């Protein structure tokens with residue numbers, strides 16, 4: 001029983017050994033009540049037949065795609081070959097699928113499948129970056145056994161997982177945060193030791209910037225409190241510079257009357273108690289510095305939190321005890337949920353492109369597996385949107 005309108009999904013299939021798995025995806029989408037329009041590349045037809053898809057979709061694979069473009073709600077390309085990824089990244093339109101992708105204005109999901117060396121090739125990496133920057137969603141690939149007896153990253157995500165993400169994307173309107181005001185803190189604070197030196201941390205601001213961009217994409221009015229961000233600042237977002245912990249506290253508390261606060265910045269817990277004026281010149285003496293604790297901005301926001309406001313804390317911690325500590329912080333600071341990431345790992349978190357996080361709420365925990373920070377931002381804002389009732 002569902003009141004949801006019947007939604008149309010264009011399913012693009014390309015010339016990969018994983019093309020047979022797209023049959024199962026189409027079956028699952030049809031089972032979900034979707035209207036599926038299969039779109040096969042000539043490459044795909046070397047592996048699977050158009051008739052199989054037409055039978056599963058109970059719909060013809062159209063020769064003229066244009067009438068379907070305006071009525072479709074989602075384009076999913078599964079499997080997406082290295083070749084088609086490259087074409088999508090560069091806007092080529094030389095077959096029915098790439099033409100459709102270029103002319104389609106709705107959300108696009110790709111599920112790459114290829115040999116591990118193709119996947120790791122700098123050309124594919126760059127194409128993927130371009131696609132992510134264009135707002136394309138990517139699922140997988142996964143590690144496992146590949147064609148020709150190889151193992152590695154390159155297997156297409158399972159049809160069940162793709163179908164689940166399709167469900168999310170079809171429910172998630174681009175304007176799911178329209179009319180909402182969102183405040184994001186990002187970056188790492190720097191606490192002065194003297195006129196030229198500081199104590200800082202390795203946060204690049206990438207995670208917070210991704211959150212600000214995604215909230216803006218969903219129609220929110222976004223303010224970004226930025227602490228020494230080393231990545232490009234997002235457009236369409238108000239940016240307020242806040243280099244130190246005291247600046248973050250002042251600027252955030254002054255703007256806290258919003259619907260959602262995402263505290264992604266790495267704010268110093270301690271700062272030099274007596275920073276010197278001017279530069280300390282070098283001599284042979286020891287230099288002892290006493291640190292004092294900074295104000296806990298998140299706890300103050302928690303105290304001031306009004307009914308219905310979503311307050312999300314970020315906990316950069318180490319190892320397995322980190323989730324327990326995030327749970328304790330959630331209770332102590334009156335947050336809605338905490339995003340825990342393990343900073344003892346060098347492949348995720350601080351100054352890395354990817355992150356793996358665990359969302360810790362009063363109802364339990366949910367791990368968002370390792371992925372690009374933009375994809376983590378999508379998952380976090382899906383959670384926020386569903387808490388606000390707009391997901």
Ligand SMILES: Cc1cc2nc3c(=O)[nH]c(=O)nc-3n(C[C@H](O)[C@H](O)[C@H](O)COP(=O)(O)O)c2cc1C
Pocket residue numbers: 013014015016017018041042043044080081082083084085095113114115118147
């Ligand atoms: C047996 C076989 C398996 C292939 N599997 C893949 C694959 O998994 N991923 C991929 O990117 N290319 C794969 N290719 C290469 C593509 O089929 C080729 O690049 C083709 O031009 C893709 O066209 P399309 O993207 O328009 O469908 C395979 C080729 C052969 C012969």
